[in-house]
Amino acid sequence: MKFLFVGTNPEHTGAATHFIALIQAVAEAGHQVSVVAYPDGLIARGLAHTNARLYPAKFRNVFDLRGYAATFKAARQLKPDMLVGNFGKEYWPLILMGRLLRVPVTLFRHRTPPMSRLSGYLLPRLAKHFFAVSQHARQAYLDCGIPGDLVQVLYNPVNMAQCRPDPQQRREILDSLGLGDDAIVLGYAGRIHGSKGIFTLLEAAEQAMASEPQLHCLWLGHGPSSQELHERITAGAFAERHHVLGWINDVHPYYTALSMLAFPSIATETFGRVSVEAQASGVPVLGSDIGGIPETLSPNVTGLLLPPNDVGAWRDAILSMCDPARRMPMAAAARDFVQQHFSTSVIADEFVKLLRDKPPEHSSASHPLQQPRDSSAR
Template sequence: MKFLFVGTNPENTGAATHFIALAQAMVEAGHQVSAVVYPNGLIANHLASSGVRLYPAKFRNIFDLRGYFATFKAARDLKPDWLVGNFGKEYWPLILISRLLSVPVALFRHRTPAMGKLSGYLVPRLAQRFFAVSSHARQVYLDRGVPPQLVRVLYNPVNMAWCRPDAQQRSDILHKLGMPQDAIVIGYFGRIHHSKGIFTLLEALDGAMGQEPRLHCMWLGHGPDSQLLGERIEAGSFAHRHHMLGWIDDVHPYYSAISMLAFPSIAPETFGRVSVEAQAAGAPVLGSNIGGVPETLSPNVTGLLLQPGNVAAWRNAILRMCDPEVREPMSVAARDFVDRHFSTRVVADEFVRILSDG
């Protein structure tokens, strides 16, 4: 198949990461992929060496005529089998171009907050395929009245090669951060915001670190509560065992350095890409039983599902995972689980199957 992806969002978001991974997955599967992208933005830079033909363009909003022109020209010249869009500001331009050129359009929705009333009603009905990125998100759209047959589910693809375990990488990162080589490292990768359950995790870690002297925590990310989190860590008894690394453009090497991942959100998540990537690197996941998180792991096989906000449950689960007899079988199972359900190969095949299903 021939695809034209359109994603002119310059920011680093989950939708941008999905856009990159899905475009690369389709290239790996042997399809011809081109993309309309923000010049020198995150998406453009990641796709530059992926065999994707890039067309620079900007959509400041749905009324940006320059974006329409660039996208229309690329679609007219390429004559793709499908247009693919990931970002709300491009839904209506793509639907219009789809009609003008008689090219079907597939649109992904990565957020569960409602679109405007008109868009919420029309977009799923006018796109030839409308995708949610989890069954949880799909149900939210159905609850708002979208007919079930109009909302398909396609999970985020994960490149297994990028996330493979690397013992040398782990050793180098631990050395760089001043951690002992036998450290048990729990990782938090994400936005530093109270809705992500970071303070539940911190309180649980205080209890767990008091019982397990090898336990360290690696915090990757930034957000409005970064300063408060840092202050609370410094006020605690185990500040030297917390490592706040801030924002890191490429987190993939750091998955190799963690023994487990914490995903402690107290607000519903649409999906949870970090959970899947961590498991691809052989790191079991402690995840909140909320939103789309349960779909990202196999409970008691590749990780544990826990009650959001329950400090005691999180402390006990962390300590349980410190036991190698519990953690190591989950580590082995985790990578196989991701390969079977979320690898680029599996998701690319499923995408084509859904697009071909009349």
């Protein structure tokens, strides 16, 4: 198939990372791919060394004629079988151009807050395919009144070559942090914000540190709560065992240095890409049992699901995972789990299959990770 992906969001977001991984997966599967992307933005940089042809453009809003011109130029050259959009500001432009060019449109939705009433009603009906990125998100759209047969699920793909265990890299990172091979490293990677559960994690980790002298915390990310986190760590009893590195452009090498990853959100998450990437690197995950996070791991096999904002439960889970007999079997199972459910080859094949053979009732309900719940049952 021939695809024209349109994603001109310049920001570093989970949706942008998803778009890069999906485009890479489709290109690796042998399909012809062109991309309309923000010049020198995250998506353009992430695809610079792929076979995808890039067209620089900016869609500032639905009326931005320059964005239309760049997309029409790309479409004329590629003559795509499908237009694919990932960001809200491009939904209506793609629908309009799809009608003009007689090309079907596929839209991905990454957020659960409802769209405007008009967009929420029309877009899933006008697009050929409307994808949620988790069963949790799909249910949220159904709860907003979108018919179930209009919403499919396609998970975020993960590049298994980019996320993999690497003992030498682990050793180098531990050395850079002044840690020995016997260190137990609890990692957090993401936005530093209270809604992400970082202060629950901090309190639980410090309580666990009082019992486990080899436990250290590695903090990767930046956000509005960075200063408060720094102040709380400095005021605590174990400041020297917290390693705050701030924003890291490429976190993938750091996964391999972790003994476990924490995903402690107390606000609903649509999915949880960092959880899947960590497991692909052979790292078990402690995740909040909320939103789409449960779909990213196999409970008690590749990680643990925990009640959000429960310091005691998180402390006990961290301590249990400090035991190699508990942790290492999960680490061993984690990469195989991701390979089976989230690898680029699996997701690309599933994506193309869904596009080519759309059933009357979408097959997303049969996905082995989680069964969706009908809104009428709530």
